[in-house]
Amino acid sequence: MRHAAIDIGTNSVRLLVAEENGGAMQALDRQLQTTRLGSGLMSCGVLPVQGKERTQEAVAAFVLRAKELKAEKISIFATSALREAEDGAAFAVQLEEAINNSVEIISAQTEARYSYLGVIKSLGEQDRLVFDLGGGSCELIWPDGDSLAYLSLKIGAVYLTDVFFQQDPPDAGEVDKARRYITECLQKNSFDLKPLAGVGGTVTSLAAMAQKLAVYDPAKVHGYALTRAEIKSQLKKMLALPVAERGMLPGIRKDRAPILPAGTLVIDVLLDICQAESLTVSEGDILLGALYANASA
Missing domain, CATH: 3.30.420.40 (ATPase, nucleotide binding domain)
Incomplete structure (x- = not known):
């Protein structure tokens, strides 16, 4: 079927x-x-x-x-x-x-459930802290006994870009304000520190950029271990370039270039808070989770 x-x-x-x-x-x-x-x-x-x-x-x-x-x-x-x-x-x-x-x-709860299901169906049943970074929000999901715990935070890439980044490229003051806001959103909530897995366009774009993929290849992106050093390096590079030049970097879709620095900033802060050296990138995401959930409905 x-x-x-x-x-x-x-x-x-x-x-x-x-x-x-x-x-x-x-x-x-x-x-x-x-x-x-x-x-x-x-x-x-x-x-x-x-x-x-x-x-x-x-x-x-x-x-x-x-x-x-x-x-x-x-x-x-x-x-x-x-x-x-x-x-x-x-x-x-x-x-x-x-x-x-x-x-x-x-609902945010269903969104979190679909995202987590998509990750474990594609990466395996390992105990993970999954984050799904979208345009409007970021969901953090982790197993809690026989159920799932989740947070839905207003730190999506489109939202942050609209609220904080007015200059092209963003200036140091804008980046600092955005970083402080993201940090406050994450630190005022508690979540289990487990091996990180990430989904969403920002995460997959960073994996493609780290590998300098001229043509996006899901097979090379899925399961990629994206390091904190790679994330910080790509963030520094993007923040120095206006949108037009940023969109020419290998691995970036031009239509994602305007919001990619804000999304990358979220991931950078999250790894710092979790004291994680890397995260696993998943191509299996909310779409795959929705298919599995609705196939049995």
Whole structure:
């Protein structure tokens, strides 16, 4: 049986189509479209018109692609941007009417569960502290007895860029304010210090940059041990460059270049707080977790 999942995020819309075989999911197609749905959300409280238009076009195209690949079940879900926007629920209804498919605005708890499930299904059942760094928020998830504990923190890459980074490249004062805010958000919460695994576009981009991949290769990114030294080196390099030049660095998608320094700053602070020398990068993420969760639903 073939399944598809579409994730409507703050920065992008993503598609994963997979074949279920013996209880395992084998990826058939992955696609991503940058839509900037949550850009400016903090200043006005509503979703930008152009962001909604780009998102609707991307979701419609991905539904068509899933049907072309004969997916029997298409799960479409939205995360923090639609949870927080005043018009988030109304936009979900608009999408449902346009594509003739249900769109679920999932809770932070469900988002955390999907992300953790995606990681353990792809990296193995090891006891881990998983972080999923998105555009609007960052989820920290870890096993707590027979259940999962999680935190959802307002330190997403798009959010931080919009709030703190006005200069191009960001100046030292902006970076310092952002670092202090991230540190406060993480330190005022408690979480188990376990081996770190990371998912999300910032993490996978850093793994690609560390390996100087001219063409993105999921096989080389998945399972990569990204060191604290590599993260600090890439952050220093990116903060010295304007967006146009940053987007030319090997391993960076040009459409991710504007928000990558803010996301990298989060990971840098997290590793410092955890006193971790490295993290494991996972290609298996919320999309894969959603497929497994919904396949048995």
